[in-house]
Amino acid sequence: MISFIVRRLISMIPVLIGITLITFILINVVPGDPVVNMMGKRVDAQTIANIRHQLGLDRPLYIQYLDFLFKAVRGDLGRSFYNHQDVMKTILQRFPTTVKLSLSSMAVAIVIGITVGIVSSVKQYTFVDYSSMIIALMGISAPVFWVAIILQLIFGLKLKWFPISGYSGIQSMVLPAIALGTRFAATIARMTRSSMLEVIRQDFIRTARAKGLSERVVIYKHALKNAMIPVITIIGLQIGGLLTGSILTETVFSIPGLGRLSIEAINNRDFPVIQGTVLFTALIFVFTNLIVDISYSFLDPRIRYDGGES
């Protein structure tokens, strides 16, 4: 197991270098100059040249990239072109908020998704199954911002149960968590259902039932555990997506998270912040996938990473 983790950690290095290089090329290829953007309606060639020089943007591109890379290795992601804040510090300030939002929405998604998935599979081809799957389909299809506005209107404006926007305690996280979690709940529900249906038809489940085990034990102890492998994969992939894909939810609910930081940086062509958030996000993705892979071995004893049978 340890050698597997070490191998995976080493393989991350070229991945991360590749990501930073692609990001660097993209931000320099895409039209939109940070200094021109900074200047707004007034433009003056001399001022632009001066600021570009002060920011080091007039250096050759490969020097700019290597400078970024060497500093990044030492944990220095530079300073924002706009507010001169330390990028690493800014990311670390925003990250806990995004983590809270992602985990709470994932909790919503897991509780709803797995419950609905199990019920649908157990009650296959019944009204409950059909209606759950129709609702799940609607959940997958509904855009996050639309769900968010509907929740704000009903539970914020009309019923006044939860704050409409802002980030102030657990109560303010309820609507964003539901808005962001709805789509994933639907995905998890569909995945759980199909995976459960596949497992339920296997011989060992028949054996379990033949042994006289109660249906509850058969479903929750034998079937569910085995059906969880693809579901865990989906959850793992989606945690990464949630951490980075919460931009719309953060914008609609005015939550100061990583998503908003990165989109503002892209709009403003704030290169150090773009590079920093992309690198940080890539790290999160890579580590999440590693954790998911490790979790397989706990869920399925047949999966071993240390030269054993897999």
Next chain:
Amino acid sequence: MRFKKLLSVLMIMLVIISLAGCGGQKSSQNQEQGQSSDTKHGGTLQDALGSDPPGLDVQQNSMLETYYMARLLFSTLVRYKGSTTELEPELLAEMPTVSSDGLTYHFKLKPDLKFSDGTPLTSKDVKFTFERMLKPETKAINQWVFEPIKGAKAMEDGKATELAGFKVINDREFEITLESPYAPFIQNLAVPCASIYPAEATQKAGEEWTLNPIGSGPYKIAEWVHDDHITLERNPYYFEKGLPYIDKINMRIIEDEATMTMEFENGNIDILAIPDSEYPRLSSDPNFKKMIVENTPLNTYFYVMNENVKYFQDIRVRKATALAIDKNKILKELLNNRGIVAKGLLGPGIPGYNENNPGFPYDPEQAKKLLAEAGYPNGFEVENWQAKNETFYKRNVAIQAMLKQVGIDMKIVQMDSASWRQSRNNGKVPIYLANWWADIPDPDNYMYNILHSSQTPLWSLNYKNPKVDELIEKARVSTDMNERIKMYQEAEKIAIYDDVSIIPLFHIKEYYIVQPYVKNVQFHPTGIGSYNYRTMWLEKK
């Protein structure tokens, strides 16, 4: 006995009624006058910004949010009187005196001025502020306000470390000499980016200055949680005794317009610039209708036709485009009559505004004729490049339909704002909807920045007329306002009516919605940094 009792009851009732009557009258009088002895101190104003300011150093950026905050945190040497375009001293004890040649200005600061950290504000701080803006290492972008000063160019080029035209006489007095006469110079000093910084604190803060600046404005920063809120509290050293009335301002950062409006409806925000998409609903709701306040800021919306694009090199095509757009219809249908049709670049409130300008009537038949004469009887295709913006998109779609009727097939290409700005500045945008919100209420601010040939490539306008340039250059150095107005009006006539360089569309009004307990809401004339927070008060809370 019974009669006496009845009489006393009647007397009491009469007294109560008359007292109530007096109270009512007083209340309505107060509302009319705005400010009165009923002003109250205290409370927290809940306000919102559409995005987190990208720093609060007004020398380094001119984003709306930064300017907005600057009005709260800093002071300028002069300012606008209430909502008018008339200047009055702010940090100055009196308006500056000007030498007869229009070159040298003498300034005197108010006594005992202090920054919000309690340190005194002196002439040296003013000099430091001016020089900081002009030093290349500041990475400033708003040098234009101090550029007319003698020696400014040398500082910008890194050839001088001191501003030759700035002479400190003593702690309260200083003199500024210009390179050549520049009529709107004093107006430049009222712009938020001309805010005065404390020399010592600014230098000490270094790169962090933009995150936690110190000023001499009515408020100071208590807390800034990026992308969430900025809390401001009264500056105890503010030089206007008794002001501001409101103790705290909680400025929330809410990007989504719909969310912001819902927060207002729930009473969590006290004042809000009504988003375009929400105006029809709020203005037709009997509850909200009475909370709406109108402001007429100084702006002009116009269409730019790039004269480097072959079609627009022909004046007949430019004129045909102007005649094909039904400005009244757009104003009525899309803007709900929130504004007036523009007949020139200069709008109402700007000296030189000419209400007798004929305007471009809606005349599609004449437009078709002109296109045919120009060799395009079947019209042509052109791309409209625009930064992504819902409001602008809708207006462009309306114009697209109008142009289509005369044969001009305008394809709308939406871009992200950074890409669009670069394309515009490189002179590449073929046709687009532009706007100018005045920094200062002076015609030079419009005419030089938009129609002078040194500026037109940056607008993708690429218009050049030496006569127009000459008039604008002469007008900006003249100190005779009447003479200046004549020159600007002549330049405007040539550029817009003889050359059809741009198509003036409209001057729009802004609408705000204000909770009834927020009193004495006044706006800055330029619309930048909108409210006069220092004179606003809360009736409750």
